[in-house]
Structure formats: C-alpha cells, structure tokens
Amino acid sequence: MSSPLVTIASRSSPCEAADIILQHNVRHLLVLDNADKPIGTPLNSTNTTLGFGF
Numbered sequence: 001m002s003s004p005l006v007t008i009a010s011r012s013s014p015c016e017a018a019d020i021i022l023q024h025n026v027r028h029l030l031v032l033d034n035a036d037k038p039i040g041t042p043l044n045s046t047n048t049t050l051g052f053g054f
Contacts, residue, residue: 007032010039 008017008029017029033039 005030010034 003026006020006024006026006029008020008031010031010033020029021027031039
C-alpha cells in the first residue's frame with residue numbers, strides 16, 4: 001500500500017516543515033523548487049525537529 005506524497009516548497013521554514021510532518025503524520029517531505037520540481041534529498045522528521053528541540 002502506498003500513501004500520497006507530501007511535499008514542501010524550498011522557501012518554507014523549518015518550522016513549517018515540522019508542522020506539515022505533524023499534521024500529515026509522515027516522516028519525510030519531498031522538497032520542491034519554485035517550478036514544483038523535486039530538489040535535494042527529502043527532509044525527515046529527525047533532521048527537522050532536532051534543530052528546534054521538539
């Protein structure tokens with residue numbers, strides 16, 4: 001079974017990323033550039049939340 005892909009814009013803040021991760025109960029977000037094309041590696045909940053002390 002697969003789930004819908006959850007994405008975030010590259011200009012979004014890490015705080016926004018943490019909110020999306022929590023709202024969608026996912027561990028990874030695919031980062032999209034201004035043209036909605038994937039860039040870099042997916043953000044994961046550990047990398048996003050460690051910087052904020054969650």
